[in-house]
Amino acid sequence: MKKIIAIAAVAASFASPAFAQDAVRSNFSGPYVGAVVGADHADLGADAHDTGLLYGGVIGYDINLRGAVFGIEGEYADSDTKDSSTDVFVAGDRVSARTGRDLYAGIRIxxxxxxxxxxxxxxxxxxxxxxxxxxxxxxxxTASGNLQGYRLGAGVETNVMGFLARLEYRYSSYERVFDVKPERHQAALVVGYRF
Structure with a gap:
């Protein structure tokens, strides 16, 4: 009986580091939801560019493979970024532009x-x-329309007891409209929970 207990104790001592590693690696795995807030700097052309408040929500799913994390995510965001310019085409005229909702779907590595x-x-x-x-x-x-484009970004994330927080920078470039190539730069804080 003592031999069986000794063998079990040795096996447990070898297994516990493996369990600890699995626990560490699972920190960035599974579904999550979060709230997004930050700064949105949009350049909509015709000297219409300004910085406003970014806000929205994000959902996603990550897989952690021995410390390498692969994931997909979707985001709905909006901002109050707007600007106007005068004397653009003729003296006394005014051109105004503002951003609307922004939908995003992409991957994270x-x-x-x-x-x-x-x-x-x-x-x-x-x-x-x-x-x-x-x-x-x-x-x-007045006019409004949807702009299609791509987004690139990078960031750092931390997880503690299921809660997550990340800081990230995002750059978005949109299709050309007439002679204008809209783009935006964003600095975002994401706070959420991983299930």
């Missing part, structure tokens, strides 16, 4: 650099709405 820290890069498809108006005297013309 990361590396776990510490027990609760991961560095990652991301990329994917973005579809953003933009609204504009042109006023010349009493005449006002």
């Amino acid at each position: 990361g590396g776990q650099v510490a027990e609760n820290v991961m560095l990652y890069a991301k990329g994917g498809y973005t579809n953003a709405r933009a609204k504009g108006s042109y006023q010349n005297g009493a005449t006002i013309q």
Whole structure:
């Protein structure tokens, strides 16, 4: 009986580091939801560029393979970024532009650099709405449309007891509209929970 207990104790001592490693590696695995807040700097052309508040939500799913993390995510965001310029085409006119909702779907690839820290890069498809108006005297013309493009980003994430927090930078480039190539730069804080 003593031999069986001794063998079990030795086996447990070898197995416990493996269980600990699995626990560490599972920190960045599974589904998650989060809230997004940050700064949104949009360049919509015609000297219409400004920085506003970014806000929204994100959902995703990650797989952690021995410290290498692969995931997919989707995001719905909006911002209050807007700007206007005067004397653009003729004296006294005004061109105004503002951002609308922004949809994103993409992938993340990361590396776990510490027990609760991961560095990652991301990329994917973005579809953003933009609204504009042109006023010349009493005449006002308005238009809105969806802009398709791509997003690239990088960030750092930490997980503690299921809660996650990340800081990331994102760059989005959209299709050309007339002679304008809209783009935006964002700095975002994501706070959420991993199930």
